[in-house]
Amino acid sequence: MNRKRLESIQDLENQAKAIRRDIMMMIHQAGSGHPGGSLSATDIVTALYFNVMNIDPENPRWEDRDRFVLSKGHAAPVLYAALAESGYFQKEDLKHLREIDQHLQGHPDMKGTPGVDMTTGSLGQGISAAVGIALAGKLDQKEYIVYAVIGDGESQEGQVWEAVMAAAHFKLDNLVTILDHNRIQLVGPCCEIMSVEPAAEKFKAFGWHVIEIDGHNMEEIVKALTEAKAYKGKPVMIVAKTVKGKGVSFMENTAAWHGNAPGDEDLQRALAELA
Amino acid sequence: MAGKATRDGFGVGVLEAGKKNGNVVVLDADVGSSTRVKNFMKEFPERFFEMGIAESNMVGVAAGLATCGKIPFASTFAVFASSRVADQLRNSVAYPKLNVKIAATHAGITVGPDGATHQSVEDIAILRSIPNFTVIVPCDYYEAKAAVEAAAEYNGPVYLRLTRGAVPFVFDEKYQFEWGKVVPLRDGQDVTIFATGVMVDQALKAAEILETEGISAHVVNVHTLKPLDLEGVIRAAQKTGAVITAEEHSIYGGLGSAIAEVLAENASLPMQRVGIKDTFGESGEPDELMEKYGLVDKNIVEAVHVVLKRK
Ligand SMILES: Cc1ncc(C[n+]2csc(CCOP(=O)(O)OP(=O)(O)O)c2C)c(N)n1
Numbered sequence: 001m002n003r004k005r006l007e008s009i010q011d012l013e014n015q016a017k018a019i020r021r022d023i024m025m026m027i028h029q030a031g032s033g034h035p036g037g038s039l040s041a042t043d044i045v046t047a048l049y050f051n052v053m054n055i056d057p058e059n060p061r062w063e064d065r066d067r068f069v070l071s072k073g074h075a076a077p078v079l080y081a082a083l084a085e086s087g088y089f090q091k092e093d094l095k096h097l098r099e100i101d102q103h104l105q106g107h108p109d110m111k112g113t114p115g116v117d118m119t120t121g122s123l124g125q126g127i128s129a130a131v132g133i134a135l136a137g138k139l140d141q142k143e144y145i146v147y148a149v150i151g152d153g154e155s156q157e158g159q160v161w162e163a164v165m166a167a168a169h170f171k172l173d174n175l176v177t178i179l180d181h182n183r184i185q186l187v188g189p190c191c192e193i194m195s196v197e198p199a200a201e202k203f204k205a206f207g208w209h210v211i212e213i214d215g216h217n218m219e220e221i222v223k224a225l226t227e228a229k230a231y232k233g234k235p236v237m238i239v240a241k242t243v244k245g246k247g248v249s250f251m252e253n254t255a256a257w258h259g260n261a262p263g264d265e266d267l268q269r270a271l272a273e274l275a
Numbered sequence: 276m277a278g279k280a281t282r283d284g285f286g287v288g289v290l291e292a293g294k295k296n297g298n299v300v301v302l303d304a305d306v307g308s309s310t311r312v313k314n315f316m317k318e319f320p321e322r323f324f325e326m327g328i329a330e331s332n333m334v335g336v337a338a339g340l341a342t343c344g345k346i347p348f349a350s351t352f353a354v355f356a357s358s359r360v361a362d363q364l365r366n367s368v369a370y371p372k373l374n375v376k377i378a379a380t381h382a383g384i385t386v387g388p389d390g391a392t393h394q395s396v397e398d399i400a401i402l403r404s405i406p407n408f409t410v411i412v413p414c415d416y417y418e419a420k421a422a423v424e425a426a427a428e429y430n431g432p433v434y435l436r437l438t439r440g441a442v443p444f445v446f447d448e449k450y451q452f453e454w455g456k457v458v459p460l461r462d463g464q465d466v467t468i469f470a471t472g473v474m475v476d477q478a479l480k481a482a483e484i485l486e487t488e489g490i491s492a493h494v495v496n497v498h499t500l501k502p503l504d505l506e507g508v509i510r511a512a513q514k515t516g517a518v519i520t521a522e523e524h525s526i527y528g529g530l531g532s533a534i535a536e537v538l539a540e541n542a543s544l545p546m547q548r549v550g551i552k553d554t555f556g557e558s559g560e561p562d563e564l565m566e567k568y569g570l571v572d573k574n575i576v577e578a579v580h581v582v583l584k585r586k
Contacts, residue, residue, distance in 0.1 A: 119371035122366040124331075129336070132338060139321065166326060
């Protein structure tokens with residue numbers, strides 16, 4: 001198994017920074033994409049791919065691998081950057097996000113991109129697939145863990161709650177879901193559009209074990225994920241308090257950068273901040 | 276009438292498929308006693324998942340299972356297995372081309388007394404328009420059983436449209452299901468009747484009536500609406516030069532549309548469609564509804580008269 005595992009928090013933080021730079025460059029080059037929700041999920045995805053998950057980038061379809069489902073599929077850039085930085089495909093490919101005849105689709109495509117475990121993009125659906133993968137794991141008595149990232153806006157979808165109910169019903173303790181709780185969706189703040197609060201209490205009421213963390217504190221993230229994968233008897237929801245656009249000051253805490261690409265100057269400013 | 280519902284064929288077929296292949300799993304949305312998955316559940320309880328009344332999640336879970344090599348049959352009534360979950364079928368199953376089978380029972384107006392909310396008249400149209408989906412509408416119990424077993428062996432998304440009510444046997448237990456091919460059932464020279472599902476039996480009855488009038492009808496069973504057997508359809512149509520389609524489904528987007536599309540591009544021939552005329556159904560007994568909505572043998576005969584005048 002040839003995989004880059006980073007043990008120190010410092011190394012993970014540096015890796016996260018590199019991924020944030022990748023995200024900025026990819027979306028700038030593509031001229032479209034979703035920076036805000038990619039940046040808010042970056043530390044979580046970095047911890048998963050570079051420390052927590054049991055994966056083999058040289059064998060992306062390895063049966064016993066841990067799985068990752070990006071249910072909020074519009075954050076594809078963070079996944080692509082993590083996959084490229086892990087060695088699933090060439091970093092060069094990142095320059096061709098959203099281009100015709102290239103594999104990096106606007107939203108994750110499991111058929112085209114090595115390492116993508118589930119096709120997503122229509123919100124609310126990825127978490128159901130994650131439940132299915134976890135069920136298959138139980139059926140086959142596999143040890144793998146399924147990780148899924150969902151958005152708080154996404155949690156307005158009824159299907160999320162169908163899946164959450166099912167995961168608890170089937171006692172899927174091999175499913176760890178992270179709520180990227182950045183409190184902003186496409187148009188504006190979730191609390192104004194359609195409140196999902198109190199989110200943590202809702203997941204608890206649905207029978208999940210809930211861990212609340214700061215989704216940008218690498219130490220807390222790694223600790224929570226490590227606790228979550230060892231937890232028995234219930235699925236685990238990590239409610240990660242995050243900042244939309246995290247790491248690029250002018251993109252932070254605003255819906256304005258949900259789905260807009262940085263221009264040339266924006267990119268220079270962002271890269272300077274992420275140096 | 277000697278016959279059985281095609282949902283019963285599914286129930287037996289999926290059990291057989293489950294015996295042959297340990298990867299076959301079944302998902303139900305609280306209608307398992309009606310969709311005939313009970314026997315599978317009894318035989319393979321660990322491979323049976325009751326998902327509750329949550330069809331969207333059921334389809335997504337089936338997709339997830341398929342990514343791990345399982346062969347999920349997700350089963351519920353056709354209305355809830357098609358329009359209700361169209362986006363899940365599209366984005367979680369069809370686009371990634373996952374090996375998920377949708378067993379849609381209680382299709383069409385022959386559902387009967389439950390009425391329009393439970394009578395899918397548009398499901399074939401929806402599924403036919405989603406890339407990567409194979410759409411199969413068996414005409415009797417034996418074809419349903421064989422199609423289910425064949426679907427389990429095929430790698431890719433399949434929608435199986437099944438009936439609640441009994442339909443007369445067209446075949447017997449020796450029937451071999453040929454993937455993707457139309458099945459000529461009766462040879463004739465004057466008109467070709469393409470029929471699917473419960474209308475195959477009506478078409479055969481119509482052919483007998485037509486024979487008494489001196490009209491010889493060529494009857495073809497179209498069990499696979501997509502991908503359509505282009506060669507078989509064109510050959511059968513050109514053989515007589517006049518075409519009828521018969522389906523228990525809207526005339527928009529189903530068999531009639533599919534055949535019309537093929538003929539328009541390959542062999543312009545006079546054609547008439549027998550099917551549901553862009554309307555919802557209502558409560559009633561299946562045979563009453565078939566009569567009222569123009570889906571019985573005499574409606575096919577009338578359509579033949581019309582098409583022959585245009586020949
Ligand atoms: C079913 C569906 N409806 C609408 C959209 C369009 N859309 C893409 S992202 C988004 C907002 C998502 O908000 P959230 O889940 O909070 O994501 P984040 O803020 O973390 O980016 C919307 C409405 C979609 N992709 N899928």
